[in-house]
Amino acid sequence: MNIHDAMTLLKEKGYKTTGKRKEILDYFSHADGYRTAKDLIQFMEKSYEGISFDTIYRNLHLFCDMGILEATELKGEKHFRIACSHHHHHHFICSDCGKTKEINLCPMDELEGALPNYIIEDHKFEIYGVCPNCRNT
Amino acid sequence: MNIHDAMTLLKEKGYKTTGKRKEILDYFSHADGYRTAKDLIQFMEKSYEGISFDTIYRNLHLFCDMGILEATELKGEKHFRIACSHHHHHHFICSDCGKTKEINLCPMDELEGALPNYIIEDHKFEIYGVCPNCRNT
DNA sequence: TTTGTAAATAGGAATGATTCCGATTATGAA
């Protein structure tokens, strides 16, 4: 989802399109990987001195609830990235830079009927390591 | 790994075999699933009134480092269980009771050569939901 | 353009898990 579509979606749902929200979406649309609340606030402070954590977290949660961002827990800290809405897939995540690479294999496809009587609500498949770029630095 | 082997391993590595450590291992060997530090301290307080979080966390980390326990992050809180050392596998984890069921399918087996030039350090595959027992309660 | 109101925000306090630290106690080798 691009920034414009996201802002339109916000407006449709009755949320306001503030400059901070645009900037947050701009940040994540260029990030190409997972970022923390702290990463984000450090970026935002350049344009909005005095921005509060409340604003950061409130909007991160709003965007997650709307499906604009997606989150995962890494090293005891929540990390966020632009949601990949086009199709279901998983990620390799670089421990150095947070960048991700799509993995187009979902292990759930092969578990048809393997868990009878279980209610399956969610699953996580993530690969951790160092990407080629960070490897050569 | 059973309690006795774990205590022997502790001794071999120069750690002391205290009553609290035996009790912690006893707790996890009967838990059959993931438990938090708080779950553990609540259990320990029955036998050791006044036991501190320092002792809980210090030993949880020690046991993880030694491969006696393994940890995962669920709902923003670390969860621990007895390590499954016999063979590599993954888990279904019940959101209600924390109990796990082995999943003998590892998606990494099918990713041979799919990530050239990437250094793969770790991976996580977990399925979340409700187990048959909790479902009927 | 002005106004009214609900949403958004700042600033800071509160929370909850986890870690750290100095003083005390207990384990196990000699």
Place this chain on the structure above:
DNA sequence: TTCATAATCGGAATCATTCCTATTTACAAA
């Protein structure tokens, strides 16, 4: 039994995150 070191306690500190209240802002309607 003694002694050095590991283990523990109790509580303070830390860190991410959430909550609260007063103030500001976006934007719909006049």
